[in-house]
Amino acid sequence: xxxxxxxxxxxxxxxxxxxxxxxxxxxxxxxxxxxxxxxxxxxxxxxxxxxxxxxxxxxxxxxxxxxxxxxxxxxxxxxxxxxxxxxxxxxxxxxxxxxxxxxxxxxxxxxxxxxxxxx
Numbered sequence: 545x546x547x548x549x550x551x552x553x554x555x556x557x558x559x560x561x562x563x564x565x566x567x568x569x570x571x572x573x574x575x576x577x578x579x580x581x582x583x584x585x586x587x588x589x590x591x592x593x594x595x596x597x598x599x600x601x602x603x604x605x606x607x608x609x610x611x612x613x614x615x616x617x618x619x620x621x622x623x624x625x626x627x628x629x630x631x632x633x634x635x636x637x638x639x640x641x642x643x644x645x646x647x648x649x650x651x652x653x654x655x656x657x658x659x660x661x662x663x
Contacts, residue, residue, distance in 0.1 A: 549626070550626060571639060
């Protein structure tokens with residue numbers, strides 16, 4: 545059986561928040577639900593566990609978002625499918641071009657999608 549190689553995080557942003565995302569700059573994140581798609585060549589569970597911790601060094605784009613107040617992971621899904629295939633299935637708006645997609649060679653544009661306000 546093939547091991548999971550990618551993952552998706554369901555993220556909730558409680559209220560609109562403006563934060564800096566590394567070298568990408570500052571962006572306004574509307575309140576609501578987001579899906580972030582990522583991968584790990586090894587230690588997938590350790591990568592996910594790192595994302596779930598509030599206290600961590602800011603290394604990846606997702607670290608800046610998940611460390612912000614009022615932002616939390618509400619779901620985790622592991623997959624055997626490639627990161628970009630999963631990402632393309634998410635119907636949502638790109639809030640931050642290039643987010644999580646610095647090494648993407650498939651033209652995804654962003655690996656974070658905004659799904660809308662959760663009410």
